[in-house]
Amino acid sequence: EIVMTQSPATLPVSPGERATLSCRASQSVGSELAWYQQKPGQAPRLLIYGGSTRATGIPARFSASGSGTEFTLTISSLQSEDFAVYYCQQYANWPPWYTFGQGTKLESK
């Protein structure tokens, strides 16, 4: 099993600030990493796939980078609607055993 570790668990930020979220894999996943946003009572929403490609309709303030075992999601200027929990997910395993990080919660400072 590839273990995904996200940090920090909680990130206090103010609207307009930049937020940087980290995700580390216990072994290399290449670029086979996705990021999701989840708001209370809602299903997760795909933000990023392939390590750095924004999904359809995702604003340009969301960017991501990394490969191998270290990944970063950056939100350049936080909007009120961005306060949510963010998960990373690897899909590199074969046979498949897709795993998620435990999440980073963005909260208002």
Added chain:
Amino acid sequence: QVQLQESGPGPVKPSQTLSLTCTVSGVSINSGGYYWNWIRQHPGKGLEWIGYIYYSGSTYYNPSLKSRVTISLDTSKNQFSLKLSSVTAADTAVYYCARAVLHYFTSWGQGTLVTVSS
């Protein structure tokens, strides 16, 4: 636009089998290139992939759940289903169905809470 909707009979008693159905609209589950998944989220916790079925009928399951999981297709109804046997309280969770492209999840159902309780 693809839409997914989970449905199920409600609370489940310990040792029984949990059964859920995902109804897909906007795309045929027979069309290739998509993987039809079940994912769960324990209350207040993170996400756990349960397994997927491909349009061909091939399945893969999370090894930690494999002995209890069955995912199947009903192409006549454009649905796919989850059965999880011998449930315990630890299986109480929100269950999501989701479509994957190249194994990242592009579309999700709204989720359904399944409670295991006597």
